[in-house]
Amino acid sequence: DQQVKQNSPSLSVQEGRISILNCDYTNSMFDYFLWYKKYPAEGPTFLISISSIKDKNEDGRFTVFLNKSAKHLSLHIVPSQPGDSAVYFCAASGETSGSRLTFGEGTQLTVNP
């Protein structure tokens, strides 16, 4: 039962353009969402989060959008840089999952110079 899904295993964009990474969830009890970035041979690092009381959270080049009715969130990176090339995981948590984060499968982003 995959409660958090990232349907695109990979995404390739040109430097300077926008990267849009998508994530869908099925559990309506999730109320907190996060994005993590992972470089090869390193642990995931926290990037940005959003609570379900908001529909947008922005931090520099990174913006997360949440559409609760569609159970969909997305991460926008503008402008994309080659150093952004990594695997991006979305994660969700809620009252029924305690403080456990449920992760998606990840999307490999490649930003080409």
Next chain:
Amino acid sequence: GAGVSQSPSNKVTEKGKDVELRCDPISGHTALYWYRQSLGQGLEFLIYFQGNSAPDKSGLPSDRFSAERTGGSVSTLTIQRTQQEDSAVYLCASRSVNSGNTIYFGEGSWLTVV
């Protein structure tokens, strides 16, 4: 230390042997998690410790897997009679009461069972 520390960083073991993986969380973090990532897969929850509460073991894949957390700090994940499908990177993470639901990961322990 400043971050979550895991050891060993790499471990190659023979099938059937037991392995122990260690995690030293961020100082003061009361919650500790173990996840694993198999090749080409997402992050799979294994176990969660919070303070003195009983751990959430619901993610452990079999009874060959166990974990303990001594003194509310360091945790050890033990895999008995390792199998090739146990090969993965085992990630430890910790969280403080002040960081909401954000957890902070270590670099991981890469386990290869041959």
